[in-house]
Amino acid sequence: MRTHRIAVIPGDGVGVEVLPEGLKVLRRAGEVTGNFKLETTDYPWSCKWYLEHGKMMDDDGIDRLRDSGSIYLGAVGFPGVPDHISLWGLLLPIRKEFDQYVNLRPVQMIDGIPGPLAGRKAADVDMTFIRENTEGEYVGMGGRFKQGTPDESAIQVALFTRKGIERVARYAFELARKRRHKVASATKSNALNYSMVMWDEIVAEVAKAYPDVELTTYHVDALSARMVTFPDTLDVIVASNLFGDILTDLGGALQGSMGLPAGANLNPERKYPSMFEPIHGSAPRRAGQGTANPMATVWAGAMMLEHLGETEAADLVMKALKHVALDGPRTKDLGGTAKTVEMGDALAAAIGK
Numbered sequence: 001m002r003t004h005r006i007a008v009i010p011g012d013g014v015g016v017e018v019l020p021e022g023l024k025v026l027r028r029a030g031e032v033t034g035n036f037k038l039e040t041t042d043y044p045w046s047c048k049w050y051l052e053h054g055k056m057m058d059d060d061g062i063d064r065l066r067d068s069g070s071i072y073l074g075a076v077g078f079p080g081v082p083d084h085i086s087l088w089g090l091l092l093p094i095r096k097e098f099d100q101y102v103n104l105r106p107v108q109m110i111d112g113i114p115g116p117l118a119g120r121k122a123a124d125v126d127m128t129f130i131r132e133n134t135e136g137e138y139v140g141m142g143g144r145f146k147q148g149t150p151d152e153s154a155i156q157v158a159l160f161t162r163k164g165i166e167r168v169a170r171y172a173f174e175l176a177r178k179r180r181h182k183v184a185s186a187t188k189s190n191a192l193n194y195s196m197v198m199w200d201e202i203v204a205e206v207a208k209a210y211p212d213v214e215l216t217t218y219h220v221d222a223l224s225a226r227m228v229t230f231p232d233t234l235d236v237i238v239a240s241n242l243f244g245d246i247l248t249d250l251g252g253a254l255q256g257s258m259g260l261p262a263g264a265n266l267n268p269e270r271k272y273p274s275m276f277e278p279i280h281g282s283a284p285r286r287a288g289q290g291t292a293n294p295m296a297t298v299w300a301g302a303m304m305l306e307h308l309g310e311t312e313a314a315d316l317v318m319k320a321l322k323h324v325a326l327d328g329p330r331t332k333d334l335g336g337t338a339k340t341v342e343m344g345d346a347l348a349a350a351i352g353k
Contacts (some may be wrong), residue, residue: 002036004308007068007273009090012046013282014292014340015074021294021344022072022301025320025351029305029313032352036310041068047078047086047282056089062097065273070304073277074297078284088140096134098272100265101164102171103131103244104303105279107251107261112326113334115256117228124232125254128179130172131244133265135164136195138241160195160240162202169206171268172238176213179235183213186220186239186247199240224250252279259293259333262300264307276304290339293331295321298347320350 008023010016023040030036043064045057056076058064065071071094077086094100109115109125117125141157169185176183185203189196200217207215218226220243226234227250239247252261261279278296286292298321305314324346330336331343338346 001034002310003039004036004069004310005067006038006040006304007065007071008040008042009045009071009076010042010074011076011282012048012078012086013075013284013287014280015046015076015282017287017290017292017340018278018294018297019072019074021340021347022297024344025298025317025347026301026305026313028348028351029310029316032316033310033313035313036308040072045090046076047081050081050085050089056086057093062093065094065098068273069308071273071275072301072304073275075278075280075282077282092138092140094275095265098267098274099134100267100272100274101132101134102168102264102266102268103129103133103241103248104264104266105129105131105244105248105251105261106299106303107248107254109255110260110322110325112322113256113260115254117231117254120231127227127231127234127251128175128236129244129248129251130168130175130236130238131248132164132168132239132241134241135159135161136241158195158240158242160198162198165199165202166206169203169238170209172236173206173210173213176236177210181213182235183207183215184223184234184237185215185217186223186237186243187217188220188243190219196240203238220247223247227251227254248279257293257333258296259331260296260299262296262303264300264303266307274304274307276300276307290341291332292340293333294340294344294347295325295331298344316351317347320347320353323350323353 010019050056107127109122111122137158139159142155144154146152187196189200258280265275302314302317329338
């Protein structure tokens with residue numbers, strides 16, 4: 001039996017409630033397949049940790065995570081700690097230090113959970129976003145000047161590199177070959193005449209090596225509209241850090257609840273650990289009520305199992321998730337009354353059935 005070492009960061013708010021349910025389901029999948037077990041190490045890094053220690057993680061936090069097979073994250077962020085501190089103190093350092101340059105986010109409706117688009121069924125909303133995850137607008141270059149004066153100003157620099165664009169585009173085209181052979185590239189080259197023109201040119205160069213995959217370039221505003229009006233025409237979408245971040249939250253809304261979207265921060269070469277997380281955030285107003293939906297966390301866990309090579313278990317987890325989505329129970333966000341733990345129990349019980 002294989003053992004996978006998993007670093008667990010529950011984080012803040014509902015993160016500490018949904019992550020145990022995710023682990024419950026993943027461990028059940030390991031039991032049913034008989035192929036693996038999870039060896040977990042918990043790390044208390046969070047906004048609460050920041051308020052007590054003045055930092056979001058230990059000084060040697062990256063080194064402590066380095067030997068993990070994967071990182072399983074709950075959610076980070078809570079009132080009292082500005083979002084830029086929590087993001088730049090924990091999530092972005094992990095993504096950058098471990099070169100997790102692919103942010104993989106499936107946007108899929110599931111039978112049994114209606115989305116907000118009238119007349120659309122699950123088969124109509126099935127797209128996967130490949131978001132560049134380490135550069136672009138999130139490199140942290142720039143500064144603020146003459147703060148507190150009438151002449152105050154700020155500069156935020158976006159950094160794009162040929163290497164960064166090429167590798168994320170190549171990942172998107174390779175994935176498209178396994179799906180419906182279509183790639184949509186998000187751009188704004190009419191206004192961003194340096195970074196996005198470079199993006200368009202390099203994506204088009206990469207596309208030449210994939211003649212069997214259709215490339216369509218959309219301005220990001222038009223692409224966001226297409227996600228609503230013609231979602232069935234989209235397959236794999238490749239986008240810069242900022243554009244991908246915004247578009248995938250729209251995608252999550254199309255799924256019917258922010259309790260469903262899951263994401264993976266991947267180092268495809270597996271030189272460093274990858275990180276898997278629900279997308280919904282810490283939801284402070286729901287924290288402590290025991291009503292948060294753990295389905296996104298479970299979905300992220302299935303993606304983690306897939307990355308670890310446990311494809312049979314990952315398939316069982318997704319089948320269990322779809323079974324519960326169709327037959328219930330349902331948490332508050334889905335119009336039901338089930339508690340977080342009850343939903344986790346139902347998902348675990350559905351494994352292998």
